[in-house]
Amino acid sequence: MLETARYEAEKRLLGSLALAGGLAAFAAMMTLLAPGVLGEVDVAALAEQLPPAFVEAFDLELMGSIEGFLAIELYEFLWLVGLGAYVAYSAGGAVAGDVESGRIDTVLAAPISRERLVTETSLALLLPILAANVAVFATVFATTRFVGDPIAAVDLLAVHALSIPYFCCCAAFGTLASVSAPGRVVAEGVAAGGVVGAFLLKTVSAAADLPWLGAVAPMRYYDPTAILTASEYDLAGAGILLGATLVLLIASAAWFREVDLS
């Protein structure tokens, strides 16, 4: 039971720790810089000088508080797009890499179904997702208190807890790319590119006032800035992301069951 998930997670252990450490270091740096930036830069005055579309696209008006500053400098880009793309990229390379190298042959010769193999391989991606969450949560929680400008613990907890369905959705998208693309490199590219593309789509659709266009972007359903600056928790969005994860995983398993491995 779950031997494959355990084995795949073990393989990801070192990478996950390095990833968590790197993100935590970046989060610490941003938090430590925040009081200085917020004290010296008049964000409101700066926002007036910039084109309104630009200000809106990057939520610059929210930058005046430490919550807004961290939301924009850490969560909106590195976290949402960077880690999202990384998770999708990792998922994209997983099954496709094993098929391409032939490593999957000895595993599939065992009495394990392909559906199970795909599901458990994807499940192992929970390790980097959880490790990054724990490390960044703890770092931001501690450093905001260290600089004397604490973020509400509940908001911080929510921004991390609600990111899990979002990253799961990215992983499931990467898994679908992994089983359907003709090779590892293509799968990784499609997976990571898909997440970045979805983010651009969401941004453009908001700017162009075509909200339906961004409906397929997972970022539509997880908004760290709203959580941190307005304590708005999109629980329905989290449900949609979990539903999408399930659909993508079922599609991946169904596809992988039928495909020729050669």
Add this chain to the structure above:
Amino acid sequence: MVAIRTDELTKYYGDVRGVEALSFSVEEGEVFGFLGPNGAGKTTAIRTLLGFQSPTRGTATVLGADVTDAAALREARARVGYLPSEPAFDDRVTGRRLLAYHGALRGDVRSDELLEMFEPPLDRPVGDYSRGNRQMLAIVLAFMHDPDLLIMDEPTSGLDPLKQETFHEFVRTERERGTTFFFSSHVLSEVRKVCDRVGIIRDGRLVEVASVDSLLDRSGKHVRLTLGDSVDDGAFDLEGVHDVTVGGRGGADAADREDGVTTVSFTYTGAYEPLLRRVLEHDLRDLTIEEAPLEDVFMRFYDEGQATADDAGRATEGAPPRDGVDTGREADDA
């Protein structure tokens, strides 16, 4: 009971033929060799049998499970061991961890015993393994759950001669215990040593299924004569003689003979008496008769399509079509 049965099994990759209309069966307890040159379709057939790809046409069963029925085949795989030709593993993982993982997937009843025969360095990452160590690890993984049927693709590739011998001995012992083997190979000495029957595949088609003994019988003897006199074309135009090569070319012309002797070699599939009668009509200096190497048999199957009428000067008329091929070996020997 049949361990493997295929019926008109066909696999195309788009327009490219992998295998076409393979029909054969492997009986329980038998060692069946699957032979063919590179690209003949051996691996395609094996991957289809394991359910890694679905057949384009035809059917196949493995231990009674239809290869297109994923659930049935999955159950059957609990009793199947698979040894790929180029086993690939995660490089950073140790052999011991892989062993534990595969043990959890399929059960481990005899890895300790296997590790006494095949000794991959379990505590090192597999990425550091030599080709032979990788193969030994794959052998242990293939046999660790004590399967009833082994499907192996070039099983001894990468093993040193000593380990190859250990492996052949192991296969023979397992066969005594009733284990069935289906394996592809182009190492003919290996086939000779361990196989009961062979299927020969060429260009995706099965061209022959026969016991190793009958193939060897059919291949006849290699006869080599050293004669003190000259030889006319057709001097050995006997029933059962083929692939005649006369040393020095144009044996009738004494000036072409080296050291005053003519060497004649050919393959012979008839009775000894008429051959010896004919030989004794000449000034016989030396005579060797030996079993034709299995290679020659297979070369005939492999080269069949390339036979040309131009061989007339070297091959005798009237030989069966697949025997009328000069493999080039005789010419080298002469």
